Amino acid sequence: MSERILNKRNYIIGHVVFWIISASFFCIIFYFNSKSFNTSLVAKAIITNIGFAASVYINLYVLIPRFLKKKSYIFYFFWLIVTLSASSLLVQLIIVYPLRNVLHVSEEFASFNTNTHSAFFFVTLIYVGIFSFFKMVKDWIAMQDLNFKLAKIEKQKLEAELTTLKGQLNPHFLFNSLNNIYSLALVKSDKVPELILKLSDLMRHIIYESREDFISLQKEIEFVDNFIALQKIRVSDQTSIIYEKIGDVPSARIAPLLFEPFIDNAFKHGIPGDIDKDYIRISFDFQQDSSVVFHIENNYSEVEKWNTKHSGIGLQNVKQRLSLLYKKDEFKLDIKREYPVFGVKLHLKLK
Template identity: 40%
Template sequence: MTNIKKITRSRVAYHIIFWVIAFTFWLFTMFVASNFKNILRLEPVLMTFVFNLCFAVAVYFNLLVLIPALFKKQKFFLYSIALLACISLSAFFIDFLLVYPLGQFVQGDQYFGKLTFVVWFNFAFFTFIYVGVTSFLSLMRELFMLQTISFQLKDIEKEKLEAELKALKAQINPHFLFNTLNNIYSLTLDKSDKAPNLVLKLSDLMRYILYDCNDRYVLLEKELEFIRNYLELQIIRLDDRIPVKMVVKGDTARYKIAPLLFEPLIENAFKHGAYGRNNEGFVNILFDFEDKNNIELSIENRSEGEWTKERENNSGIGIKNVIRRLELLYPDKHRLEIKDENNLYKVTLQIDLSEPN
């Protein structure tokens, strides 16, 4: 509310300054035209007041009525006709007021003492100048305000995007930690010797999550190192009961990627592929960076029909989280495909990194 009052006061002040300058200009012109003979007389002041009063009526009628009602609604032909009529009437009233109400002050004046086309045309020209200048200033001000609002909306949208991304990434961390701690807890119940190694691996992973994932993008090599450590943790936990294979093709040094983008997909693969009725699971992971500026992740694991679907329904926020982050970070530059057929669950993710986001 305070900002609105400030803007209103500043606009009123600008308008007052404009008309004070205009009045002073015309008054000075009148004195110069008479070689300053009328400097102590009332006629120049009254005539200047009439000029500016009629100019002001035309200006504000255009700004407050014609532009909102016609110009902004793209009724340009009607606006042109109405504006010409407004200018013509303004010039006529100036001429009329100078001849009749103020006739006694301009008697014998060869220019202002009678109604003529030349006088009307000159006042119409000056009215057009006033209307044109004020219309330009008004439209420029609105354009500036629209740009300011647009920048503010972009900033708000950016802040909203950042907040949502942080919230999504924050969901991953406890989600991942919760599942891993459950695994460690199971091993401690069995008094397994693997528990200490799992704790150390988890410590390395959490260090990466807490300290290296604060930026929107991280080096791809660091993300792959995190994935390798995660796989080692899973292999230790599963005691090599299932085959786990990870292959990386191509050069990864020049890329950056959103942190923790792949982890939910890989974790999901272990949920499906590491368990099953016959313990015949497997997890195959392929990172392909051979296609310039494009990356492709392919994950395959065993699927067991209804049993796998039931686990997928209870898998939590992982996949949905990835889908939302992809929409925010790589709009129209990614493709995520999930297939579950013939006892094979396959996830394919392609991301175009041709331009920085």
């Protein structure tokens, strides 16, 4: 038996039990009023509760969906009063005439006077209020459960997308780094062991430390420090590398590997070799409002061709990850390319 059918069955059983208890309760009330127990007393209790139930279910399945949920409050309360009044009148007609004639009870017992009518109206209103309250609570819980499931699905989708993006980034980074070390190994440079150690630290950061959506900003800055130190090996002394950090690194969290693609592109495309004064300028400005401004700028030659097929992957990944992990008002990314300068400025709210 499916969970849905089981829940529906339990729902029906619960309501039936409730109305049996309610009818029994009114039997007791009528007994104390009449000082005798007979068939007509039970019939009156049952018919009274049928009137209650009619108003309750008309409200639950007609008035609330059609008017209240659509915020047509005036129509809702109008038809609610009409329903309660009609239910009261119908019960009165059933009790006063058929019950008196068929069961041969006294007119006094079967009577449904103004006081009784008012009492029935307000008791019905109480029943309607109770059932409406529990329905709203049930609907609220169902909505919260639905929102939780949707949020879980969205998170799983987000994690899958981020995993894909990181998977695209890691081979790209590793390929470039190994190329640098391989070039030095060809000339038997003494720096190769140091670079391999740095690369090991960098890969540890990518493979293990960057698994989380957000990591320590301090660790990410250390990663950038090592990455820049590794990249410096490939450039000539004629290239000016300016790297500065303004302010103290705050105890905050940040999405990992946001800066690497920008820095990698700067070193890859910003060192043309045919410009007398080529440069790369990198800066972090840690501000008092728990934000950081990352700025990187490099010049490039007129003949430099932008390889969008490969170098563009990293930049596009960063844009996607920013959109997935941060709200629109939590970051601002500006990318400008005006010959001979290419620049990126990222203003990011820290977690």
